[in-house]
Amino acid sequence: MGARPAIETWSSRISHGRRRALAGEIPGARRESLTVTLRLYNTLSRSVEEFRPVRPGKVGLYTCGPTVYDRVHIGNLRTFVWEDVMCRVFRALSFETTQIMNLTDIDDKTIRGAVAAELPLREFTEKHIATFFEDLGTLGVVPAALYPRATDHIPEMVALVKKLAARGHTYETDGSVWFRIATFPAYGRLSKIDLSAVQRGARVADDEYEKEDVRDFAVWKAAKEGEPESAAWTTELGRGRPGWHLECSAMSMKYLGETFDIHTGAVDNIFPHHENEIAQSEGATGKTFVNFWLHAEHLLVDGEKMSKSKGNFYTLPDLLEKGFSPCAIRYLLVSVPYRMKLNFTLDGLRGATSAVERLESLDLRLREREGRKKKEEEKISLKVNTPEATGGGFAERVSAARRAAFDALEDDLNTAGALGALFSFVRATNVDLEAGHLSALDATAARGLLSEIGGDVLGILPRTAVVELTGVSKGVSHAVGTLTSATAAAPDPSSPSKKSSSDSPDVGEAWILERIEARKQARKARDFVAADAIRDELLGVGIVLEDTPQGVRWKRKP
Numbered sequence: 404m405g406a407r408p409a410i411e412t413w414s415s416r417i418s419h420g421r422r423r424a425l426a427g428e429i430p431g432a433r434r435e436s437l438t439v440t441l442r443l444y445n446t447l448s449r450s451v452e453e454f455r456p457v458r459p460g461k462v463g464l465y466t467c468g469p470t471v472y473d474r475v476h477i478g479n480l481r482t483f484v485w486e487d488v489m490c491r492v493f494r495a496l497s498f499e500t501t502q503i504m505n506l507t508d509i510d511d512k513t514i515r516g517a518v519a520a521e522l523p524l525r526e527f528t529e530k531h532i533a534t535f536f537e538d539l540g541t542l543g544v545v546p547a548a549l550y551p552r553a554t555d556h557i558p559e560m561v562a563l564v565k566k567l568a569a570r571g572h573t574y575e576t577d578g579s580v581w582f583r584i585a586t587f588p589a590y591g592r593l594s595k596i597d598l599s600a601v602q603r604g605a606r607v608a609d610d611e612y613e614k615e616d617v618r619d620f621a622v623w624k625a626a627k628e629g630e631p632e633s634a635a636w637t638t639e640l641g642r643g644r645p646g647w648h649l650e651c652s653a654m655s656m657k658y659l660g661e662t663f664d665i666h667t668g669a670v671d672n673i674f675p676h677h678e679n680e681i682a683q684s685e686g687a688t689g690k691t692f693v694n695f696w697l698h699a700e701h702l703l704v705d706g707e708k709m710s711k712s713k714g715n716f717y718t719l720p721d722l723l724e725k726g727f728s729p730c731a732i733r734y735l736l737v738s739v740p741y742r743m744k745l746n747f748t749l750d751g752l753r754g755a756t757s758a759v760e761r762l763e764s765l766d767l768r769l770r771e772r773e774g775r776k777k778k779e780e781e782k783i784s785l786k787v788n789t790p791e792a793t794g795g796g797f798a799e800r801v802s803a804a805r806r807a808a809f810d811a812l813e814d815d816l817n818t819a820g821a822l823g824a825l826f827s828f829v830r831a832t833n834v835d836l837e838a839g840h841l842s843a844l845d846a847t848a849a850r851g852l853l854s855e856i857g858g859d860v861l862g863i864l865p866r867t868a869v870v871e872l873t874g875v876s877k878g879v880s881h882a883v884g885t886l887t888s889a890t891a892a893a894p895d896p897s898s899p900s901k902k903s904s905s906d907s908p909d910v911g912e913a914w915i916l917e918r919i920e921a922r923k924q925a926r927k928a929r930d931f932v933a934a935d936a937i938r939d940e941l942l943g944v945g946i947v948l949e950d951t952p953q954g955v956r957w958k959r960k961p
C-alpha cells in the first residue's frame with residue numbers, strides 16, 4: 404500500500420474540547436483520572452478482550468457502510484447508531500478516533516437499480532447517498548472522518564489485485580479474477596466456517612454474498628454484455644469492476660493502514676464478506692489486517708425478520724411519519740446492547756418516547772432550579788436524603804452515577820447498563836428536587852451528567868448543553884450530539900407531532916460546514932480523490948462549492 408493520507412480527526416477534537424469544558428467548569432462533574440480498561444467482544448477470538456490500540460491513544464475503525472441502491476431501513480440504522488455510540492465512547496475516553504465508513508456504490512444491486520431508473524450509475528447512487536446522510540443526520544450520528552466511495556477508488560483496487568496476483572493468490576477466467584482460497588490456509592478463522600460442509604458449487608458472478616460460492620470469490624469482474632457503460636472501468640485488469648469484498652479491503656487499508664484496530668458490521672457481514680476481506684488483505688500484505696472484529700446482532704420487528712411482504716419493514720421516514728421523534732427512535736436502538744437481538748415494536752417506541760421525555764423534563768426542572776438564585780436557597784447545604792447516598796454530598800452522587808455509566812460502557816459497550824445508571828440517578832435526583840434539597844450548583848452538576856451521558860455519549864438528549872462551545876465554530880456543534888441541528892428540516896425531538904424530515908431533503912448548515920472542513924483536510928493531505936468525493940457528496944445533496952481566494956463558499960442549488 405502507498406503512503407496513507409492523513410485524516411484530521413477534527414470531530415474528535417471538538418468532543419474532547421467540550422468534555423474538558425464540561426469537566427472543568429461544572430462542579431460535581433469533575434473528571435476523574437479514568438483508568439480505562441475497555442473490553443470488547445472480538446468475533447475473531449469469540450471472547451471479551453481488553454482493547455489495546457495499535458497506536459497508543461488512537462483508534463482507527465472501519466465500519467462497513469451501506470450499499471446505496473435504496474433507503475436504509477431501521478435494521479441498518481441500528482448498526483450505524485451502535486457504531487456512532489462506540490465512537491462517542493472512544494472519544495469520551497479521550498481516544499483520538501478515526502472512523503472510516505465506505506459507501507458501496509457499485510455492485511449488482513446498484514447496477515440493477517440504475518438500469519431500472521434509466522440513470523447513469525453515479526446519478527442513481529447520489530440520490531441514495533443523500534437520503535443516507537439525511538437519516539444519519541436526523542438520528543444525530545456524528546459524521547465519520549470520511550465516507551469513501553468504491554467508484555472513487557478503482558486504481559487502489561486494481562493495485563491490490565495486482566499485489567495478490569504477484570503473491571500467487573489469484574487466477575483469471577474470462578476476464579474475471581478470482582481469489583483461490585486454497586492459497587490462504589487461515590481462511591475461515593473469523594467465521595469458523597466448516598468449508599468441508601459447504602457445498603462446492605459453480606462460481607457465480609454475483610455480488611449478493613448469500614449467493615456467492617464460498618470456495619473462491621471474485622476480486623475483479625469482467626464487464627458483461629448488457630451492463631451499463633457507467634458501471635465498468637478500463638484498467639490494467641481489463642474492462643470491468645471490483646468485487647464487493649475487494650472494495651472494503653482497498654479502502655480500509657488506504658485510510659487506516661495495513662493493520663488497524665477495529666472493523667465492524669452486522670453479523671451477516673461475518674461470512675463471507677469479512678472473511679474474504681481478511682483473505683485479500685492479509686494475502687496481499689502478509690500482516691494482520693484487523694485486531695478487533697465487532698458485529699451487531701439483527702433487529703427484529705414484532706419478533707420477526709423484517710420484510711416488505713410482511714408489512715413490518717420500516718425506514719426512518721416511516722417512523723417519523725407516525726409521529727415518533729428521532730430521539731425516541733435512537734433511544735430504542737441503543738437501549739439493547741449490540742450483541743443482543745433487538746425486538747423493535749411500536750410499543751417499545753412509545754416507551755422510549757416517555758423515557759426521553761423523563762430525561763428532558765428533569766433537565767428542564769434542573770434548569771429552572773439553576774435559574775432561581777434566591778439567597779436563602781443558596782444556603783441549602785448539599786445534603787441528600789436518599790438511601791443511595793452513602794456519604795458526602797451531591798457531587799459524590801454525580802460522580803458515582805458517572806462511574807457506573809462508564810463501567811457499563813467500558814464493559815463491551817453495555818448501553819443498557821449505562822441507561823440503567825442514568826435512570827437511577829434521574830430517580831434519586833427527582834426525589835431530592837421535589838424535597839427542595841438541591842442547590843443551584845447541584846442542579847448544574849446534575850445537568851452536566853445528563854448532558855455527558857445522555858447527550859454526548861448516548862446521543863439521546865439533544866438539548867442539555869450546559870456549556871457553550873468555546874473556540875469552535877457553532878456550525879459544527881452537532882458533532883457533539885445535538886440531534887436537532889443535524890438536518891435543517893429535522894423534526895423537533897420534543898414534539899412528536901411534528902412532521903417528518905422527509906418532507907424536505909435539505910441538509911443543515913452544520914453538516915455542510917463539517918464536510919467542507921473534511922474536504923479541506925483531505926486537500927491538505929493531497930488526497931484529491933477524497934476531496935473530490937466530498938465535493939460530489941455535497942453536490943449530491945444540492946450543495947455547490949466554490950473555491951475562492953477567501954476560502955470555500957457554498958450555496959444551495961436552486
Ligand SMILES: [Zn+2]
Nearest residue numbers: 467468651676
Ligand atoms: Zn465492507
